[in-house]
Every structure is written in structure tokens, then in C-alpha cells.
Amino acid sequence: MSKRSRQVQQWLAAAATVIGVTAVAYFTSPDNNTGDLLVAAVIKAPAWYITEADHRSFDVDGKLDTHSIADKAIHFDHSDTSFVTNPVIKSYEASVTKQIASAKNATVNPDKTVLLTNNVVITTGNTAADSTVLNTEILLINTVLNTADTKEAVTITQASGVTKATGMHADFNKEFISLLSGVHSVYEP
């Protein structure tokens, strides 16, 4: 038997062994869920991991543009996704606070959207008279279009009163908010 054919036999034997081991593992694992096996194969270690994060960015004139802090941030290269805990993101205009966004959790997606979840608070304006505070539980912010969307209950508090609704689309460039259903406003005299 030539050397070449002996090598082929060895590869076949190795392949058969691998397939056999995988089959045994599959049939003996308690929940028979191939999903776990697949995920286990894909997840890799985080690319970076930060605690007590403090990040500032500046505009072309050197003025403060954004200032973000967070208890913890983890980034995974394979999905190009970052998971942030207790983020507070402040945006400025000519060094004056324009908007503050905070939540328990944030997911920064590769398409430049940020999903805020759990006690989401967005504050715009910087004096009591002209400030608007938005509260909800889930909010998807598109940082490119500068819009925010949710299907959850929202509460909007302003000096003139409080509005509650279900579902919202906000366009921060146009300073325009659409409330999608079940609207109830109370204006104080």
C-alpha cells in the first residue's frame, strides 16, 4: 500500500473520530440544543473593557461637543458592539449643555444606533423654563439622523405641564416629537 494511500486512510480516520466525538457530545448533552454549541463556537473575548469610563470629544473650534461617562463598557469586535452600564451622555452646543441622555444600560450598535434600556431619561434645554424631560423604558437613538424612537409608554415633562402617551418618534434636528397613541396632556394654569 503506497505511502499516499496510507495518509488518506489516516485523514479519514481522524475525520471520523471528530465527527464521532461531536455526535456523542450532541446526543449526550442534556438539552440537545445545538444553538448553545454554535454560540459557544462564535463568542470570543471582548476587544476591550473599561470601568469608570469618562470620554470627551471636541468640535473643530476646540469646544466641548460631548461628554460621556459610564460605570462599565465592554466592546466585542466580532459583532462590533459595545455594552455600556449606567451611561450618561451629555451633548453641548458652544459649550452649553444641549441634551443629557442617561439609562441603566446602553448597546452601541455597528450601524451607529444606540439602544437605551431601563429608566431612560432624556433632558433637553438647560433652564427650568425651557427644559423638556422625557422618560421611558426603551429608546432607540439614531446618532446619524439624530432621531429617537420607542413603542413603550413615554412621559414628557415641561414647565407648562405633563404629557403621557404610548409610542413616540422624536427628530431632535427638527425639534419635533410625534406621540403615536393614547395621548393625555395636563397643562397647569
Place this chain on the structure above:
Amino acid sequence: LPTDREQPIHIRSDRAERDDKNAITTYIGNVELDQGTLHIEADKIIINQVNGELSKIQALGKPAKLQQRPEENKAIVYARGEIIDYYAAKELLVLTRQASIEQDGTQVDSEQIEYLMAEEIVKAKGNKDQQEGDGRVHVVLPPSKKKAPAAEVTPPSDRIPDEAIPTSEPAPEAPTDTDSTDKSEQP
């Protein structure tokens, strides 16, 4: 009521849009507004604010309806129109197109009506170019409610006759000598 303006305004609707730049909020779909006895129903209500204060409320509908009790002992005012403009500071109501206002049987119909709520003054204006109707002002005044004549009350048998009831008037004076002439005339 005069105290209506001190009450919070409640607005309910299917949807709403808030234009922060121009401080305009638009409520759309089955809109109801309540402030004390003021009640508005419309398809759309637009709230204009100046420095955070409500300056104007515009209700649009087919028609939009409004009702309010001007004072405690007064009848409710009912107003309708395809457009109702309510200027909070001036307490002025402007009804436009198919306008109508009614209180206690008195009714005014015309193209446009201005109602000064505090003074309870109504100004109505017709529109000769109006397609339907004659475009004039129509006023309906109910017959005045005359006081019915006092019905004669026949005392029922078990009633206490008046003479028996001590009245607060002074008792009649006892007759003196000067009145002797009256006595001689008595039978």
C-alpha cells in the same frame, strides 16, 4: 365659571405632535379638552404657547363643539363651529363657519361669532358670499317667561284662620269719647 381658568387643562387624543421650535402642540383624533366646566370636543386641537404660557387654543372639527357654564347660577353656553379659536388671556371665543351659540333657549347662528366670555357679549357677522343659506345672522329669542298671575288660594277646612294667628302689628286702640259719633252709627 370664573374659576375655570385656575384649573389645570386636561387634553386627551389619539395622537399628538409637538413642534418645540415654534412651541405648538397639535392633538389629533377624538380630541377632548377639559378645564373646569369648559369642555371642547374636536377632531384636532392646536395649542399655541408663548414663554411656556398657553396663549391660544384652536379646535377644528365638523363641527367642533364647546360648552361652558359662565357662572354658578347661569345656564350652560353651547357653541359650535368648524373652527373655534379660544384666546385665554382675553377670554375671547371666535367661532367660524357654521357658527352657532346657544344659552337657555337663545340661539345665534351665522358665519362668524365672537363671544366675550367675561362680559357675555356676542357679536355675530354674516357672509353674503356664503354658498349655503342666505349668509345672514339668525337669532332666536325664546318667549320671555311672564310671571303667572297669583292663583287664588281657597283655605282648606283644616287651615288655621288668619285672625287666630297673632301678628306683629299693634293691637287696635280702645275707642275714646271723641269717637262717640262712630258708636252712634253702629246698628
